[in-house]
Amino acid sequence: MIIRKHAGEGLVVVGQTDHSRFVGQLAAHWGNERFAPPDPYESVVRAASFHDFGWLRYETSPLMDAASGEPYPFLKVPLTATQLAAYQWGLDWMADIDPYAGLIVSMHRTGLWKGRYGTIAHPQGYNLKVLDPAIQAFVERNEAWQERQRAALDDKGLRTNYRLMQVWDLLGLYFCCQDPYDDHVDPVPANYADPDGGVRMALAPDGPRRVRIDPYPFAERPCRVQLLARRLPARTYPDLEAFRRAYYRAGAELLEFELV
Numbered sequence: 001m002i003i004r005k006h007a008g009e010g011l012v013v014v015g016q017t018d019h020s021r022f023v024g025q026l027a028a029h030w031g032n033e034r035f036a037p038p039d040p041y042e043s044v045v046r047a048a049s050f051h052d053f054g055w056l057r058y059e060t061s062p063l064m065d066a067a068s069g070e071p072y073p074f075l076k077v078p079l080t081a082t083q084l085a086a087y088q089w090g091l092d093w094m095a096d097i098d099p100y101a102g103l104i105v106s107m108h109r110t111g112l113w114k115g116r117y118g119t120i121a122h123p124q125g126y127n128l129k130v131l132d133p134a135i136q137a138f139v140e141r142n143e144a145w146q147e148r149q150r151a152a153l154d155d156k157g158l159r160t161n162y163r164l165m166q167v168w169d170l171l172g173l174y175f176c177c178q179d180p181y182d183d184h185v186d187p188v189p190a191n192y193a194d195p196d197g198g199v200r201m202a203l204a205p206d207g208p209r210r211v212r213i214d215p216y217p218f219a220e221r222p223c224r225v226q227l228l229a230r231r232l233p234a235r236t237y238p239d240l241e242a243f244r245r246a247y248y249r250a251g252a253e254l255l256e257f258e259l260v
Contacts, residue, residue: 001055001062002176003073011232013250014176016055016074018228023172024049025225026218027164035217036191040100044161047094047101048168051108054090058083064243069236071243079131084138091142095149103149107162108169110139110146119163122186123170159195163187167201175227175257180205188217210258223259228252 002014027048031037038044055074063078064071077083087109095102111117113135115124150158167188174183180203187198199215206212230250237243 001059001071001074002173003071004178005235006231009233009235011071011235013071013230013232013247014227015059015230016052017059019172019176020048020050020052020055022176022225022227023051023168026168026171029218029220029223029225030164030168032217032219034190034215036189037219038161038164039157039192043098043100044104044164046098047104047108047161048165050090050094050101051105051165051169052090053093054087054109056090057086062244062247064237064240066240069238071237071247079135081134084134088138088142099149099153103146103153103155103158104161104165106142106146106149108165110142111162111166113139116166117162120166120170120185120187122184157192160189160192163189163195163198171203174203175211175225180209180211180257206260207258209256210260212260216260218259221260225257225259227255227257229255 001016002019004012004014006012024045027038027045038048058077062071065076072078091102091106091109094105107117111119149155167185170185174180182202182204184200184202186200188201189195189198191197201217202212202214204212204214230247230252232246232250234246237246
């Protein structure tokens with residue numbers, strides 16, 4: 001889960017599956033006279049919409065850091081065998097529904113431990129590192145599966161679609177992890193003809209929940225997207241039971257952003 005400390009005393013919590021749905025909206029609206037729309041549209045948007053559903057099991061029973069009394073942010077969740085199995089379930093689930101989408105999601109998951117395969121120059125802050133042999137084995141097993149899938153499928157456009165998945169994921173984190181601020185993503189693919197090319201895309205707040213994006217990549221002007229979040233009343237909890245009670249009781253809030 002993405003954990004944001006509210007200006008008051010509470011927390012704003014965004015589930016990874018809610019982040020995933022938000023990213024899917026960005027993918028679904030992507031494309032105009034300057035940026036090619038996703039191709040194949042349905043498979044690529046499906047991958048974006050469900051790329052983080054390997055977190056679904058964790059969201060049924062989220063954990064808390066007993067030392068601090070705070071719930072774990074997603075980058076600090078203990079990476080146990082159970083969590084790796086949940087990731088694998090998510091990859092297998094998507095591949096069974098849509099093999100091309102499953103390939104993109106699998107590459108996204110393994111790429112997080114391998115610097116997004118060198119496709120993003122900025123930002124770099126959310127890349128993960130291979131920490132132990134269990135993670136390395138997970139990566140190697142899934143990369144071998146990816147190679148077999150590439151041979152079995154028409155993988156035309158796959159590199160561009162993987163790169164787009166990284167851009168959308170980072171844009172999703174930009175909106176989910178904090179209030180909008182000046183930043184950029186580089187490089188952002190503009191078409192399928194140049195699988196390694198791209199442009200620098202600037203992001204700047206332009207009012208409450210309004211962000212100016214240059215160059216602008218969406219079909220609608222403006223583009224409105226929604227993010228589901230939950231507010232918890234306190235930042236710390238005495239024990240796991242108290243945290244989960246507050247988590248399950250938390251009301252949902254729909255945050256709408258206007259992209260211009």
